[in-house]
Amino acid sequence: MAGGLVGVLSFGEMSDRLGRRPTFFLCVLIITLFGSLSSLAPAIGWYNAGRFIVSTGVAGCQATTVSLLMEIMPPQYRMMMNVGFGIGYTIPLLLLPLLAYNIRHWGYLQLATGLSALLMVPFWFFLQESPRWLLTKGRIERAEQSMVRILRINRRPVPDMDQTMNSLVLLTKSDSKRGMAFHFVDFFRTPKMRRNTLILFSVWFMGSFVYYNLVFTSTTVPGNPYLNYAISSAGEIPAALLGLWVARKWSRRHSQALFLLLAALAMTPLPFLPEGSPSWLEIGSNVLVRFLVLSAGFIKWIMAPEIFPTSARSFGFACVLTCSRCGAMVAPFLRDLAEVTHLVVQFVFPALFLLISAGLTLLLPETLNKPLPDTFHEAETLDRKKIPKTLVPLTEYKLTSSSV
Template identity: 30%
Template sequence: MGFADLLEQVGSTGRFQVVHTLLLCLPVLMMASHNLLQNFVAGVPPHFCSAHTNFSASTRMSAAEKLHITVPIDANGSPEKCRRYESPQWHLLANNGSTDPEVWEQAALRGCDDGWTYDERERSSSIISEWHLVCSLRSLKSMGQTVYMGGVLVGAGVFGALADHFGRRVLLTMCYLLMAVSGTCAAFSPSFSLFCLFRFMCGMALSGVGLNSFSLIVEWIPTRVRTVVGTGTGYFYTMGQLILALVAYFIRDWRWLTFAVSLPFYVAFLYSWWLLESSRWLALKHKPEQAVKNLRAVARYNGRRADGKKIDVEVVQSSMKKEMSGCKSSYTSLDLFRTPTMRKMTVCLSAVWFSTSFGYYGLSMDLQKFGVDIYLIQVIFGAVDFPAKVIINITMSYCGRRLSQCGGIVLAGITILSNLFVPYDKQMLRTCLAVIGKGCLAASFNCCFLWSGELYPTILRQSGLGWVSMMARLGAMAAPLVLLLGEYVTWLPGFVFGLVPLVSGIAALLLPETLNTPLPDTIQDVEDRGTGRVSKTEKKEAIFLQDNADHLLKQTS
């Protein structure tokens, strides 16, 4: 008897599992809000240089006339964003508003020494207008998101390792509080540098919330419902994208918006004390007394008090004997690269995770370029995830993981590259291609999680998932930096975002298929599968099936 049998005894799909999973999933709704918050708090409003400080034109002069004599017009017929006339060009008024370049091109120009004027009809404020992150400082917009993703990367390593020592629930509670406090501090930061610091902390906390929530969910539910529950958790994240668009529509000030998406984590921190630590983890950490206490609490909540009383320390120790003996062997991340098949598998999965995250955030973090209402495009980008994830789940079940992963990521690359050939004025077609590409990448993420868990052996499954998760964060960090290339070559970011998924699609084809195959338990199982030999796990399962078949034949005869 293993832990799964203990879980069945106290109720594996009872009221406790429903409430426990729901409470863990609710904060996931707001995780998407923090990941994509940059689209709203760092939206670049229309802007131009402010008029001269000693400008004393007639009060009867309209705002358009003031703008006309202080700011030159660019090639597109719009006011220059980063230059103004050195002195007011009064003669332009005599030309009846003429914008003939011959009239003003000889006039001396200079930078925006007196600041900028922003059109804040769309949003009342943003970090762009707050700290003037335009012109020579425009690269700081993307740098802010990169710093946030850097925090997510660091948090994946720090909180993942700490959870193995101190427990999932304790770290999760700490991350809820860290997310709430650092989000509040970011909302009311007096400087951009402090804003980046607190956003870095938000990123760290978000990683801890995601990792520990997932662990607590899967360690309290049986294997037969993990796929359904895992998919449901992903839909919570998708719904969070829609919630962000709704909240941002009604809260137009960037400070109050940041505070609003951080506030729910205070509530999560308060009710997190009700959550139970994983009894599996407690037993493996030689804390059987606490494991028994938690199992009995689950039994009471599920209406199985009598069954819970039958579980004591000896029962837990005997049931977990196999797992406890297995945890004596120590493995490190280096074991992901020691043997040929493991090394090939890790490199290919790293490419798939990196490119999926890279393309996903490359599309999701630059919604203004589509020329569509940003709230509408956020809703569309979030809604497309629902059918995309349904389709990928169907294809994974019938066509396999390899073709599903490769098809999803290659199709995303093709749609992104296709947008390079669509004229900028055809915004509807450009938006449709981007929506398809984003849906394919969201589906690819779903496949990544399941396939990676099936490829890595039991003894290294968490280390493997941790490694590829870090590769995904590197992709997310690289995405805003690549967007900066658009300042020099407008088509280059789209080319890079489309090319990288195409190349990683080839890497996906090099990975073995896992549809309807048993999970590998050891590194040797993985190596045997890579060389075409039957692994010990598969051999045992084949013998078991054969024995059952013989038994059924005897009964029939």
């Protein structure tokens, strides 16, 4: 978790300064190299050091990929890509118990997980740099090359790029702040950006705290720990699909707040289950709460990058991921606190955090079908933008200056 905290900050800022694509593949190299070397660690200290470095790469991949997906997709399809990203995270969670059950030697298990990052290497030949990021940096010619390459890979007609790029150049020059260097304090200079940033930090901290508390609890339920973990993780796929369906039809913030409220209500009876209750009842309750938390979580992953401006999107998302990592680091201690106080503590704090998160989410600006903000000024006025809530079929989508 500490490695993830360092990774989201360092690689998030690197992505905003050097580009999404090179940062992503640097992280892939780090995961593969140090993930494999960790299997040869002669002592626990060396193993932990290797895992720390791997965690930085994993967190960097997350922050960079989410920003890239947000910036290359039109508004009505952003949620599909990000929910797909979430499902891609869940499938390995389901495979991990099976892998761990059949590979009992820790070294071979570590080698297998480290080499799995090689599956991302072929994307080097297809993944293009974000045209939106290139435009904010004034690299107009490179942005044109990237857009043409994306259109050809997807077998789309290439429009008159001279006319399109001229429009984009005018849009770029019209805002003097576009592509300028930013600092962390820029997130707090203006009232609404400051409010949104603090809310996102708080919601992501509490959401991660609750999620990992549920993950740790799933392995303590009586029964086969491998099976319990797999069953608990299986609920994440339907949660992602539900999050996709809801995010396409209803308000981001209202649907997220509703899922958080339902999760808090579902968690309320858990501490009152009688001692010796069937294991299926405990694991079923865990799956239900985790399902609701993840449904809100997938909407949260869509919404957060839509609030930060392009010039600082990766770093802003890295900051909320940092808060998420902090919540994950604190979560294991809740079980220790419950052991020395009362079992109810393990459920009261998560339920309270879910209720607070639901209320705070309602204070965020609505981002459904709105264009991504490119500058801090646009991010500050995000809640003022009004555009028709229509879903444009992919077959009718045309590249225009407003699409980038």
